[in-house]
Amino acid sequence: MTVPGSDSGRGVRADTGRDALELLRQAERIVAIDYGTDERMRQGVLHMIRSTTDMAAALLDGDLEAARAALGHARASVAAATYAVRVLHDDLRMGL
Numbered sequence: 001m002t003v004p005g006s007d008s009g010r011g012v013r014a015d016t017g018r019d020a021l022e023l024l025r026q027a028e029r030i031v032a033i034d035y036g037t038d039e040r041m042r043q044g045v046l047h048m049i050r051s052t053t054d055m056a057a058a059l060l061d062g063d064l065e066a067a068r069a070a071l072g073h074a075r076a077s078v079a080a081a082t083y084a085v086r087v088l089h090d091d092l093r094m095g096l
Contacts, residue, residue: 024053051077
């Protein structure tokens with residue numbers, strides 16, 4: 001999104017990006033405090049939030065290395081989500 005008179009919308013994107021980072025940090029605090037009794041799932045969710053936060057922060061830098069770092073963080077989130085699905089699937093199969 002660009003705003004007339006802005007630096008090609010960069011200021012607007014930066015503000016939105018900072019807002020998104022703050023929301024992710026709030027989500028991390030909430031999950032860390034209260035996410036139920038399954039510690040494995042809580043840790044998985046925290047890992048996904050942290051990876052997403054790192055990715056969003058890297059993208060705010062707006063350079064190629066930041067984009068590559070963001071890709072690495074996205075891959076880490078996928079790995080955490082895959083693990084969570086596997087754990088849930090195994091627990092359901094075992095009747096837990």
